[in-house]
Amino acid sequence: MHQYKRFFYSHGKLLLTGEYFLLCGAYGLALPTIKGQSLIIKKNVSSVLHWKSYDEINTPWFEVIFKLPSLDICYETEKKTALRLRYLLLKSKKIQKNFLPNELGIYVKTQLEFPINWGLGSSSTLINNIAKWANIDPYMLLGNDFTGSGYDIACVSRSKPIIYKLYKKKPHIIPIDFNPPFKDQLFFLHLNKKQNTCDEIRFFKDIKKNISRKNIEYISSITLQIPFCKTLKEFEELLLKHEMIISEMLDIPTIKEMYFPDYLGLIKSLGAWGGDFVLITSREGMKNYFSNKGFHTLISFNEMIF
Numbered sequence: 001m002h003q004y005k006r007f008f009y010s011h012g013k014l015l016l017t018g019e020y021f022l023l024c025g026a027y028g029l030a031l032p033t034i035k036g037q038s039l040i041i042k043k044n045v046s047s048v049l050h051w052k053s054y055d056e057i058n059t060p061w062f063e064v065i066f067k068l069p070s071l072d073i074c075y076e077t078e079k080k081t082a083l084r085l086r087y088l089l090l091k092s093k094k095i096q097k098n099f100l101p102n103e104l105g106i107y108v109k110t111q112l113e114f115p116i117n118w119g120l121g122s123s124s125t126l127i128n129n130i131a132k133w134a135n136i137d138p139y140m141l142l143g144n145d146f147t148g149s150g151y152d153i154a155c156v157s158r159s160k161p162i163i164y165k166l167y168k169k170k171p172h173i174i175p176i177d178f179n180p181p182f183k184d185q186l187f188f189l190h191l192n193k194k195q196n197t198c199d200e201i202r203f204f205k206d207i208k209k210n211i212s213r214k215n216i217e218y219i220s221s222i223t224l225q226i227p228f229c230k231t232l233k234e235f236e237e238l239l240l241k242h243e244m245i246i247s248e249m250l251d252i253p254t255i256k257e258m259y260f261p262d263y264l265g266l267i268k269s270l271g272a273w274g275g276d277f278v279l280i281t282s283r284e285g286m287k288n289y290f291s292n293k294g295f296h297t298l299i300s301f302n303e304m305i306f
Contacts, residue, residue, distance in 0.1 A: 010128040011036040011306050012113075012120030013155035014188070015271040016279065017223040017239070018164070019246055022149035024211055027220040028164045029227070030155040031178065032306040035113035037125035039133060046105030048074065051085065053110045061116070069102040088127065091141055092134035099134040118190060119276030124152035139171065159306060163223065182232040183301040185282045189267075189290055190297035191255070193276075215245055236266040236281055243268060263289060 011032035018028020035056075049071070053062040064076040064085060071089055076082035093099045100106070110129070114120045131138035138153045151164040154173045161178040164171065180186070222242045229235040246269070247254045255278055256267040265281040280286065280298070290298060 006041045006133070008039045008041075008129040008132040009036060010121075010125040010132075010156040011159060012118075012125060013152050014120065014277060014304070015151060015155075016268075017226060017242055018149075018151070018219060019269070019271060019273070020249070021211070021216055021219040021246075022151055022164065022166055024216050025166055026216045027223040028149070028151055029161065029176075029178070029223050030151050030164050031161045032155055032159060033114070033120050033304055034306045035120065036156065037113065037122065037129065038111045039126070039129035040109045040111070041133060042107045042109075043104045044107055049089075049100070049106045049108065051108045051110075054112065055116060056112050056114055058111070068105060069100065071100075088130055088141060091143065092130055092136060095136045095140055096134045099136075117193075119271065121152050121156050124156045128153060128156045161227075161305075163227075165220075176227055178227050178305075180229060180235065182229075182235065185232055186301040187280045187282060187286070188270075188277045188299045188301070188304050189280050189295055190277055190299075192295065192297075211249060215249065218245060232281060239266055239268045239279070246273070259293070260290075 012035055014031045014033060015022075016029045016031055018026055018030075022028045047068055049066040049068055051062075051064045051066070052060055055061045062078055062081050064082040065074040066072065066086065066089070067074055071086050071093075073082050073086060089100065110126065112122060114122075116122050127141055128138050131141050134141075138157060139150065142150070142153065149164070149166050150171050151162075154164055154171050155162055158173075158175060160175050163174040163176055166172070219242065222238050225238055226235065229238065243254045243256070247257075250273065252273070254267070255269050255273070256263065260267055263280075263283070265283040265286070266279070268279040270277050270279060280290075283289075287298060290296075
């Protein structure tokens, strides 16, 4: 018999500007998404922590049973995921001594609202929800795993857009309003593949020495101008400059140059290049153009951004 219920929720995230340059201290603009992930806790009279994760169509995709209080694994459907989850729970317990008391069993259900391959933050929303449950700082839970910029944790823990900067390895967050008058002409296209952020960070660290202070400041300047754009043309021009700087720094063509060279609107990579979503500015025949190339997941700004 379940005795009580607690509910935690985090929005997903998309990074509009900054990308790799966030790791060098540039400003970036991050947007929370409407869809996110919930975590529901129920206590019961067993002596285990039974964890079940569901996808956006309510199908279980992962399950694990931990013995309490040791969190030894009794049963799992995927070893790597179970070990990662155990690590997060043990770390939360170490930081917050009152977390996971011994007297009762626990049932946990997590529910994603977006497909796991969308790259909207299945991991960062989980970490943030566990941190809320344990009543700890999510960055403490990340600890030495904090190899990225940390913008995703900052974004999923808020319900409005943020300007983000990493300064002396500490996150600095400025909540802002971002409601462009041309937002009905902004869309997000999924590239049918998910990018591995850890691999991208390792790749970036190898070429970090090629980055000039001038380009870091230029990316920051673009980030700070974007919320004030009044016209689509001004917005497109700034983000095109942003794409060219990162293309030159990575020494790879832009997504537009590689896949959509004849598209007349802007195509802007988001976060790690080469996967997940890109931002598209609309042009006549847009849906047919992308559909004919095999890309069918096109979502409007109003449907995507919280």
